């Protein structure tokens with residue numbers, strides 16, 4: 210669940226969610242009328258009767274906060290705010306019950322605190338040789354559970370048919386940690402009670418409780434899938450998964466008022482990371498439900514619905530009218546043989562979400578149903594969407610295997626999509642732009658030329674512009690993208706223009722105007738990061754880095770300003786002295 214992580218186009222898929230099998234709340238209950246503001250993606254009613262869910266001594270962190278759990282017939286349990294919470298408030302900060310790194314991150318992040326490798330590197334567990342730690346403190350903290358996991362990892366590796374599968378998947382390792390923690394804490398413990406619905410075992414978990422049937426296993430795994438959060442780095446890069454039953458109460462909205470982030474804001478070594486923060490990105494009123502997005506909200510409606518249906522099994526789709534369904538068919542669109550006669554489509558043109566009808570067999574009557582703008586080049590737009598999606602799928606596969614080829618495709622594809630009329634926020638243009646940006650940034654380290662740097666900045670500008678149209682101010686993904694753009698603009702130019710004032714409309718500019726722009730973007734980024742990563746966290750670790758970059762630039766710009774002032778003063782002094790005799 211949780212998602213936002215647009216760090217890459219493989220956005221973190223927030224896995225999350227479950228619930229149901231918990232006992233029906235008993236005891237005190239009363240009803241309130243909660244107002245929700247959902248967008249079309251939720252297709253849920255504006256008001257919903259809810260009743261308080263007693264926590265019965267569980268979910269300790271939740272009960273001490275200005276939050277409560279309520280239940281409605283339509284959405285089950287959800288988290289509600291008892292007080293006013295301004296955008297940027299940390300609603301809860303909690304260490305997940307269990308977290309594991311993705312296999313690809315095991316040697317670059319600590320398996321205990323989940324922080325990136327320090328300059329001094331990480332130390333590997335000498336027994337399983339699979340997990341790594343910052344130091345002995347982190348290793349000792351993890352040992353009570355890792356000692357059980359360590360044996361299992363060794364056995365698994367011995368029996369693995371190939372090197373590729375010598376480490377079990379994230380989900381298997383996560384379930385293993387849940388079961389071993391349960392064993393350690395005891396079946397009657399709050400840990401076990403809270404997590405009760407997310408267990409699984411088999412093979413790898415041979416020494417854990419017995420599974421009574423194969424159906425049980427399927428059931429548990431499906432519950433587990435819908436309740437797992439993406440573990441992200443402080444810059445929102447997905448690095449693993451975690452389980453946190455307290456936060457698993459949070460329901461979904463495609464227009465969320467809160468996000469889940471791991472800001473890594475504290476420099477205090479006694480603070481046990483990873484700390485999951487639920488942060489409001491909009492002002493939340495008392496009795497309002499706190500909702501996050503389980504999916505990538507930059508995707509078109511139909512793809513969002515598909516993701517929700519597949520992973521979380523929402524029944525919202527049933528409520529779609531045929532018109533909504535067709536409109537939602539976006540991108541997959543007109544070319545779809547299922548609707549040869551009349552295909553309604555929705556694309557974002559000129560920065561707005563336009564819905565229009567494409568009557569394929571009737572003279573392409575195309576007019577936006579919202580703003581009535583005639584769309585003349587529907588066929589080319591639809592072609593661009595299809596070709597763009599194909600390119601996106603291909604580049605996603607090639608990105609790590611053959612980055613040169615991947616970059617070749619993105620370089621050719623972006624101008625094609627743009628000239629077909631797609632705007633930066635339109636899928637798949639936005640996703641391809643993100644991939645192109647990642648590929649460009651990766652290539653900068655080997656060849657920092659002025660042209661390469663400028664192209665990377667233009668791409669970062671386009672990506673950031675696209676996100677700004679789709680995500681609300683303060684969304685952490687927006688903040689990160691703005692910060693990335695600001696930092697790129699602040700990179701020393703390899704060969705700056707000799708006369709920066711010559712072409713003032715060029716983007717990116719050169720010399721002092723470039724630094725000034727870098728400063729403006731960094732300030733904007735900081736304003737958004739302190740919302741998305743929490744005001745009290747100072748925007749988290751990434752907010753502190755941007756703050757430092759702002760201070761450095763202020764000094765640099767000050768030098769420029771003073772330099773110019775000095776030149777002006779010298780010139781004035783020379784002029785006042787009059788011409789030399």
Ligand SMILES: C[S@@+](CC[C@H](N)C(=O)[O-])C[C@H]1O[C@@H](n2cnc3c(N)ncnc32)[C@H](O)[C@@H]1O
Nearest residue numbers: 225226227228284285286457458459460461521
């Ligand atoms: C992680 S749980 C959220 C808490 C859950 N409501 C509970 O009672 O524990 C995710 C599940 O909640 C329900 N849900 C969450 N958001 C929803 C939404 N916007 N519309 C419909 N159902 C939703 C779905 O059943 C989903 O699989």
